[in-house]
Amino acid sequence: MKFWKRQATLQIGSKRFGMDDLYFKFTVPFEDSEKLGTATIEAYNLSPATRNSIKKGMPIILNAGYEGDIGAIFTGKVSQVSDKHSGTEVITTIAAAEALEEWLSKEVNKTYTAGSKASAIVKDLLNIFGLEVGTMELAVDKEYPRGKVCKGKVKNVLTEIVTSDCKSRFLIRNGIVTINDPKTGTKTGYVLSAESGLLQAAEATDRTETTTRQTTVKDGKEKQEVTYKRECLLNYHLAPADVVKIKSDTLNGNHLIKGGQHTGCPDGDWKTTIEVKPV
Incomplete structure (x- = not known):
């Protein structure tokens, strides 16, 4: 495999920057778990107007790679932003999280009938959650003989059913939900x-x-x-x-x-x- 010139693009809201336009650094940790994916970006010497325009909840997309081969390593929304002066430079630190709005605000209050299966409940909850679903294959499809009451934040209810009741993986990656057997992978090859x-x-x-x-x-x-x-x-x-x-x-x-x-x-x-x- 031949590696070319480093390339990255950073989109914040409607503004898009390349490394030729803006000097920025990034750190994107990731984990095979239901924890929310995060990213930290340091952008140097943004214009005052751009700095003031960055607000919590703004969409943010980070692509990185090499000339001719670049792809998304993070898709989410701004969760926090701050500025720091260092000599003549202004460093804007942007913290971001995946599925921020869905994770924090989506709630449910529903009762599912006796004999309901986890697969049917999870599919309904995912519709409420509002994210794209890539894979939905429960390792164990639990049945609830007395029905199931689901109340509270959708992400908490989903996490409990998928990981605890159904012994499955619940992963959000670049805005796409994956639910499958934790013993298997999501992509191979x-x-x-x-x-x-x-x-x-x-x-x-x-x-x-x-x-x-x-x-x-x-x-x-x-x-x-x-x-x-x-x-x-x-x-x-x-x-x-x-x-x-x-x-x-x-x-x-x-x-x-x-x-x-x-x-x-x-x-x-x-x-x-x-x-x-x-x-």
Whole structure:
């Protein structure tokens, strides 16, 4: 794979900037969980009018990659904005979150009849939630013999039914909902090797790259699972719950991405860090 010039675009509301127009840095952490995806962007020397126009709730889209191969690594809305003066520069820090409005404001108060199945209830709640659904495949389709009362924030009700009752993954990625078996991935087939951007692990630290992750399982109990951390050149294709095939001297085979982070700076880091477990 041949890598070209770094490229990124940042859209805030109706304004769109490229790296030739605006110097900006970004950090986009991600995790294979129901937690809300977030991003932090530092933009340098925006005009006073543009700085004053950025408000909470504004749509924000961040694309990054290389010349001829660029894609979305974050889609959401502004959750907080602040300015800081550093010498002659003004640094505007923008915090953003995925599905901010749906996550915070959508509520439900409905009773479903005796014998209702989780799949029917979840589909109805997703309609109320209002986000696009990519995959809806419950690992366990629980039946409620006495019916089900759903009251409160839609995201809380959905999370309880999907993750607790149906032992399934509930993931929002770039405004698209994925519900499926947590033992499987959402996308498969990408090969991560030195040729496709995998960065070699330093020999001195290679033995410390094995980590443990706390995972909540049935009945609220926790277990530890072994994961591995790897870095590669920034790659918008890599995201939580994807299954990638890793080819390296120390790690080989299919691995599920449990979490990670995209980090970008025009003249600094331009990389993706992933935490994976074998599958």
